[in-house]
Amino acid sequence: MLRLFFAISLFAFTGAARAQDASIINPRALFPEGPVMIGDVLYYTEYAGHTVMRWDGKQNTQIWKQDGCGPSAVIPMGENFAVTCYDSGKLAVISKDGKDVASYDKDDAGAALVGPNDGTPDGKGGVYFTTSGPWEAGPIVGRVLHLSAGGKVSEAANDLHYANGITFGPDKRLYVNESEAGRVISFAVDDAGRLSDRRLFVRLYALGEPADAYPDGIKLGPDGNFYVGEYSAGNILVVTPDGKLAAKHTVPSAASPNLTFSADGKTMYVMAVDNKNGAPYEGKVYAVTLK
Template sequence: MQPINPRSFYPEGPLWHQGRLYYVEYSEDRVMCWDGAQNRPVWHQPGSGPCSLVPAAEGGLWVACFSGDRLERIGLDGRSLERVEPSAADQGFGGPNDFASDGEGGFYFTGSGSFDVAAAKTGRVFHRARDGRLRCVARDIHFANGLALSPDGRRLFVNAHLAKELLVFDRQPDHSLGPARRFLFLPDLLPEPSFANGYTGGDGMKIDHAGRFYICQFGAGRILVCGPDGAFLRAIDIPDRDVTNVAFGPDETSLFVTAVSDSWTAPYPGTAYRLDNPMVLPPHGPQ
């Protein structure tokens, strides 16, 4: 496991893009880039509170600005290119948190709602089409967090962080979603560690080409890996307690992981890591 930035501040949303790693520092309001040797800031906007990134069909990256309650499209040179804000009918996005590309130039994103175990279930999922059409496609989620499409594009999976659930929605041809169903209850996969609490739950998530789930378990210091049927395969231990998100490197042979040692106390220290993907065999198979 290689720390590529051991002095990061609430790192989130890693994305391998055009031979570089991009990620955000939520508490520093900035997007970072690692070129294999150095980390450098790419974009900074006070009050934005960025959480995740996704490639933009129009060029550049979309940034989910949780604190700013908006989306921003930026160039890889850091220029701000476009802004998407909620309409009056949306009554706010509820904190854009994570993205999943829809495979057609658009994307889904979560609007989380309040990070409070006692709060109402106000998390939502939105879809933005390539032509700019934006609509809410799911609601009443207890803190909507990481999300990912199945490899065949027919189902969307969403972490209901504070319910400790992974939800599944059938995806329709017009990008709308069917009713939510519980796919997994995370404590059933592996008992939570003794230091877990009500805020321990599924954060960022990715699905590999084989349909395996990599679920970052915030508050548990690990990534849970499950098969396409939800069967537990293994845990990947991470040195920091609050694992926020994961991304695949080239050919899924490596993982990039962001994690925070203390998400409750400034300056919210954390680390961005690179590690070999233990689910991928070496090129010549087992020795």
Template sequence: MERRILFNDLQEPEGPVCLPDGQVYIAEMSNARNCVSRIDKHGRYHLVGQPGWRPNGIAIDGDGNLWIAGGGGKKLVRMKPDGTVLNIYEGPKDYPYLWPNDLAFGKNGLLYLTDSGIDPDKFVEGQVVRADFRQCQYDGRVFEIDPRNGHVLRLIDTGLSFANGIAFDTDERLYVSETVTGNIYRYDLASQVPLEAELFGNVILGSPEGFSGPDGMAFGDDGRLYCAVFGQGDVSVLDCDGKIAERIPTCGMRPTNIAFCEDQKGGAVVTVLDTGCLEWLNLACRGRLLYRPRV
């Protein structure tokens, strides 16, 4: 497979979002930057803005504004493309955000957010995860949010062991990754009965000793789910039945997220934390169309 490094001086990169003109937005989580940056189509680096503490996932709405999980101090931030912060939203008073992680818009125009369910300041220092991570008390959650005012409309799920990546399939079903167990769950948001998490698949290979599991995800137009597996050094590809169809090695052991390119070259980009890279993979498919509603 053809691959190349688009940029290699990023600090704890996450949340890539691709634009039709070939540019890529990236969140840099390190304390030294705490920023959103942009790599242009010529491979040049641009600082966009600093939304606050540990920005993580990014989504773009129909007005071109960025929605950032984790900026502003465990909050949800809406930012203009020039870096101007428009809004900072807190979680519900009875269920405050702990670690806003990743987010995606649904066809209904609502925003869906994962929260890993643990205070990151007590979980990770730099790139070092606490040794007793398996014994931690997680309350990973999935929120449904009205982007017009930032209000949480529904709590989709709770009690997940480090809720992480999030994606929609073509049938509008929501997928969420649970890093500690390696599981990927599916939710039928249109269900008329109380929502239940359906186990879709698992991406863990063997019995890893360190912190390892599914992180960011994206669907290809081939119907398969492409999942960056942190600590395993690959993008694991699940078929429509949730079975592992392929494992694509990445340039480091800690890939954090994947996004399909929207320009003519196609393929997908992967953020890799331990190498500080934005890597491009020449995948055979395009990405599933992302929803970008006007707010």
């Protein structure tokens, strides 16, 4: 019993120490999501505010707003950004100062974009992005799509159970969170950008998370590990390329759906939601010092 008490006390102390490593850079963000760091400037969306925000190290500034969009990610695309509009079913392209450049609501086969959610640059001036489908557990209609630098939107993969976070791994495969399935899968990418060889990477419950653990965003960290944000808890899981849990960062919020890193890799910016019960889904943006 004494050993158990010591273990519980140590766990509580460790959790408190982690919280002390986090500072708040936006104390009331309206469902912050989909961040990216460009130089020393952080860009992120407010899903419930329908905005793209910029933090320059001193203040948060709105650079773009489109009512009804429900933006969930800012994705570098050449000199511009692609912004996923989850609510309106569009992928908007904007300049870095917030001017509209283009907008897409269908792929090249005429299929609607249902629930555009997250994305990652393809390294050639375009982006891969996910569409989750409707906010329900039942339909398995998530997709991965590709927007080329020339403006062509094509399907790259389908039949995903709520496709969400997406990133390239150190092995150059494309990793995608299937949120409703509680897992991360990966694809091989050929020279033409086509996806194949769909494989399971990891199930969150195999890492010791609850059966209902909900992977949201995923990024490749500066240490070569994957960082997986959970919407089901205020956790960022650090997963090695061979699928082992290396660490867990916890922030004092109900959910931590997405994240990104400073240019020097010493700070992790965590998008967090405190109120998951209804709009405007108030939350915070944290800056977490990495050891």
